[in-house]
Amino acid sequence: MDYMKLQLLILISFFLFIVPASSSPRDIAILLRVKSAQLDDPNGLIADWNGSAPNAPCSWNGIKCDRRTGQVLSIDFGSFGIAGRFPADFCRISTLQELNLGDNSFGESISSDSWSLCSHLHLLNISLNFFVGRLPEFVTKFDNLTVLDANSNNFSGEIPASLGRLPKLQVLNIANNLLNGSIPEFLTNLTELTRLEIAANPFKPGPLPSSIGRLGKLRIFYARFASLVGNFPDSIKDLKSIQDFDVANNNLSGKIPESFGKLKTIQQIELFGNHFSGELPDMFSGLGSLSRFDASENNLTGKIPETLTHLPLESLNLNDNQLEGEISENLALNPNLSQLKLFNNRFSGTLPQTFGLSSDLDEFDVSGNNLEGSLPPNLCSRKKLRILNLFDNKFNGPIPESYGQCYSLSYVRIYNNQFSGELPTGFWGFDGYTFLELRNNNFQGSIPASISNARGLTQILISGNNFSGELPAEICNLEEVVFMDISKNQLSGQLPSCITRLKKLQKLDLSQNRIRGQIPKSVSSWNELTELSLADNQLTGEIPGELGMLPVLTYLDLASNLLSGEIPSELSKLKLNKFNVSNNRLEGKVPLGFDNDFFVSGLLGNPDLCSPDLKPLPQCRRPKSVSLYLVCILSAFAFILVGSLVCVLLKASKLLPIRSKRKSVWRITAFQRVGFTERDVLDALIEKNLIGAGGSGRVYRVKLKNGQMVAVKKLWAAKRERESEEVFRSEVETLGRVRHGNIVKLLYTGIGDDFRILVYEYMENGSLGDVLHGEKGGLLLDWPRRFAIAVGAAHGLAYLHHDSVPAVVHRDVKSNNILLDEDFRPKVADFGLAKAMRGDAEESDQAMSHIAGSYGYIAPEYAYTLKITEKSDVYSFGVVLLELIIGKRPNDSSFGEDKDVVKWVLEVATSSKKDEGTGHIVTCAGGILDLNQLVDQRMNPSASDYAEIKNVLDVALLCTSALPINRPSMRRVVELLKNIPSARSKTTH
Structure with a gap:
């Protein structure tokens, strides 16, 4: 009998645990009704x-x-791209425990009644949607809710008091x-919380809840x-379980309390x-778990406490304060120290010479202080140091010889110091280098051939030193370099002709x-060069006309050399912001393209250079008049000669066999309905239809026989083998x-x-960059129009990042790649560098082989990690927004040396003081x-425009x-951006 019972129990267990029961027809009906309605x-x-699917609904996606x-226990729509109102009816399934609507396009407000239907849930995630209005009230008890995630929506108003009455809430x-x-204050009633995130909300200014220690x-x-x-x-001291405490970028004040020292976890x-x-405060002796401490951008003073030096640190960041005093030697001996960041403080004295002797330093940043003396010789003793930032101090003496063996280095910035002597030979050529900046020191010696080993170097900035000797030909092996500044040194000899092989160069300053010697003529590889400065040298010969073929060159400075001959007329094809050939030995007539007041200062100092009407240049002599009688005779003779030649050719053609024209073989793909043929397009790719050129090819405006206007990009033939093919494939795959x-x-x-x-649709108003910075100087764009362009371009990029499958990172967002139609509607263009993102961890953190984009x-972070993410596009779009506000290019010379628009805006913001006599005063960047x-x-x-501009800023x-x-x-x-007009209406009202 016992044996029979045992068999029966086994059979029941089989049906209970192995054979799944089906959900109720009511649950299936609810799910299908919500889906359809x-x-x-x-x-x-x-x-x-589908209700007839096997094992419905448990076999359905998301269930x-x-x-x-x-x-049914869980409905998970995470990142499905679904839109609609809050689907409260799902919560009518009584067994439902988790509802995840995160990262979709749900919107509108949520009523408290709808919200209450979900009171039995354990997890409710509505993050990354477009919900508006107030956070709904919890009118019934959510006794089981442990996770509530509503981040990244548009909820406004107060946090409802009922939220503080959720007994089991943990997140x-x-x-x-x-x-x-x-x-x-009632948030501290949620005593089961393990995670509380309230960041990035425009709350009314107020303190931390006094009872946060609960x-x-x-x-x-x-x-x-x-x-x-x-x-x-x-009560901060009572946060006994705290691991990550982040209150950065607020307006907290007073002293940092010593009670932080009691937070052992x-x-x-x-x-x-x-x-x-x-x-x-002297609070660090018991914080054995602390791995990161960042107190930058405050008003701290005094010395760094010695107890801090005994921590098992992975990262220390005290940058951008007003800390004073010396750096303790105990800190230098910390065996677990891997990242030390003390930049932008007031530290003084010398660095302890024991730094790095006992630690695995990976990143060392003490820039922006008052440190002096020599560098610790053992800073890279473990050969793990990657990032070395020492700039803006008073360091002196030579770079220690041991640094020539620091093979791990990839990113070095030691400019604006008083270093001297010759650099260790090995220091020039580490194969992991991506960035090397030695500007404004007193370094001497020559640039060795070993620099050719740094093949991954993208920026080499060594201006303002005493380097001498010839520029070695081995520098031409730096095929990834895009920014080379070797100005203000004592280099001699001739410019290596092979330097024109550096086809990724965007800026070259010598x-x-x-x-x-002479300027190289074979410059056809410099298709990405935007800035060329060879001023103040001893160059001779003529200016190569080939420079006029560089497609994106906007800055050309050849002043104060020994150049002779005429200014090549080909240079008039360039769209130059700066053109300076002053103080040379040039002669002849100024080409028509430079014969205006904008360029006059760059033409002076050439005694034999003349212009018909450009003062103060001397007037060109007019050619002696020729007898009208002689002109008539010559014209008649030419007419007779040409006519005779035509007759001969016509007769000869009748005697020759007719040769059939070779029909070129095309492979064509039409992505839209078109009414033209390939011959219509190809025949129109002539010089008079050329409207622009870029790093990948030339662009033509073509009016087809059917009256349609299109833009045609013909890729550079010289790049067809690899880069042209990559650009073509990227454009086709994306667009x-x-x-x-x-x-x-x-x-x-x-x-x-x-x-x-x-072949693209034609955009009548060209690019945003052309309209902002071209001949009309932005006059066509008032603020409402600029704001509309910003919103439209943002929509385009948001589609690429969030709605395209797979997602696309553009990688070259700039004003020249935002095109404007006849109504100034913006359209993102030029996807030759675009990269599709699969979304997996490997792809999303992928490093590219070289820098792509425009300076x-x-x-x-992209400039030195080469990691591509959507946030790289976001940064570039932010620069475009600044460009729309300020009306200047990102690297405008008016910002000052080595400053771009972002640095300039932040500098203006942080250095400005309120002037009672001016209007439009705002708080910006502190x-x-x-x-x-x-x-x-x-x-x-x-x-009213200023109200919007402030918010866009x-x-x-x-x-x-x-x-x-x-x-x-x-x-x-x-x-x-969409919320800015409503903010404007409130301001103006």
Whole structure:
């Protein structure tokens, strides 16, 4: 009998645990009703929701059931791209425990009644959507809710008091919204919280909740950009489980309390960007778990406490403070120290000579202090140091010989010091180098041939030293270099002709040396060069006309040499912001393209150079008059000669057999309905139709026989083998499947035996860069039009990042790649560098082989890591926003040496003081800023325009944050820009 019972129990267990039960027909009906009535599924990810499917609904995409009972436990729509209202009816499934709607396009407000249907859930995720209005009230008890994630929406108003009555809540994330009430004290009632994120909300200025210490189980507290003010409350010491405490970028003040020393579990403290003052407290002796401490951008003074030097640090960041005193030798001996960042403080004295002797230093940054003396010889003793930043100090003496063996180095900036002597030979040529900056020191000696080993180097900036000798030919092996500045040295000899092989160069500055010989003529490889400066040398010979064929050159300075001959007329084809050939031995008539006042200062100092009407140049002598009688005779003779030749040719052609024209073989693809043939296009690719040229090819404006106007890009034939093919493939793969109103349309492609062409819709107003900086100088663009362009371009990029499958990173966002139609509607263009992102971890963190993009627009982390992410595009778009506001190019010379528009805006903001006599005063980047200093006055902005401009400036600065993690997504940027007109109406009202 017992045996029979045992068999029966086994059989029951089999049916309970192995054979799944089916969900109730009611649950299936609810799911199908919500799908058909409330959801828009553009990607078809829930197309398999079919009531007749086997094991429905447990086999449906996004549905998870209990394996034993078959009851629906979870609905997971994470990143499905679904749109609609909040699907509260899902919560009518009584067994549902988790509802994840994160990263979709759900929108509108959520009523408290709808919200209450979900009171039995354990997890509710509505993050990264477009919900608006107030956070819904919890009118019924959510007794089981442990996770509530509503981050990155558009919720506004106060945090509802009922939220503080959720007894089991462990995770609360309401960051990145528009919540503008106060940070309430009742949040500390949620004593089960392990994670609390309230960052990036425009709260009313207020202090941290005084009873925050009640959250004894809290491990993560994230409150950046949360309008926090005042001092830390005493109860901070009671956060016994805290691991990550982040209140950066607020307005907290007072002293950092010693009570932080009681937080034994803490691993990371982020306090940067506040107004803390006084000395750093002696609180670190018991913080054995601390791996990162960042108190930058405050007003701290005094010395770094010695207890800090005994920590098992992985990263220390005290940058951008006003810390004073010497750096302790105990810190130098810390065996676990891998990252030390003390930049932008007031440290003085010398570095301990034991630095690096006992630690695995990976990153060492003490820039922007008052440090002096020699460098520690053992800084790279473990051969792990990658990043070395020493700039803006008073270091002197030679670079230690041991640094010539630091093979791990990849990123070095030691400019603006007093270093001297010769660099160790090995220091020039580490194969991991991507960035080398030695500017403004007293280094001597020659540049050795070993520099050829640094084949990954993208920037070499060594101006303002005493380097001598010839520029070695081995420098031509740096095929990845895009920015080379060797100006203000004592280099001599001839310029290596092979330097023209550096086809990725965007800037070459060899000015203020003693280089002699002629300028190389074979410059056809410099298709990406935008700036060339060879001024103040001893160059001879004529200016090569081939320079006029460089497609994107905008800066040409050849002043103060020994150049002779005429100015080549080919240079008139360039769109130059600066043209300087002054103080040479040039002669002849100034070409028509330079015969205006804008270029006159760059022509002076050439006694034999003349112009018909450009003062103060001497007038050109007019040619002696020729007898009209002689002209008539010669004309008649020429006419007779040409006529006779035509007759001879016609007769000869009748005697010759007719040869059939060779028909070229084409492979064509039409992406839109077109009414033209390949011959219509190819025959029109002539010089008079040329409207532009870039790094990848020439662009023509073509009016077809059917009256349609198109833009045709013909890729450079010289690049066909590799780069031309990559550009062509990238454009086709991206634009061939993309359909969006703010992305340019690809109509047609053609592949012939010796060419590649791409045919696009024609944009009547050219590029945003041309309109802003061209002959009309931005006069066509008032602020409303510029704002509309910003919003439209943001929509296009957001589509690429969030709605395209796979997602696309553009990698070359700039004003010249935003085209404008006849109504000035913007369309993102030029996808030759675009990269599709699969979304997996390997791809999303992929490093490229070289820098792509244009200087001034490139995100700082991309320039030295070569990692491509969507946040790189966000940075570039932020630069475009600044360009729209200021009306100047990102690298305009008016910003000063080595400054781009981002650095300049931040410098103006942080150095400005309020002038009571001016208007439009705003707070920006920690400073008081008069917008009149920034705004392009050609727009003649109104008071209401200034309200919008201020908000767009805020978005631009957010997009250009130094750290990618602080930049918003493009979807978020769109929402921020879309909300600006409403902010404007409130301001003007």
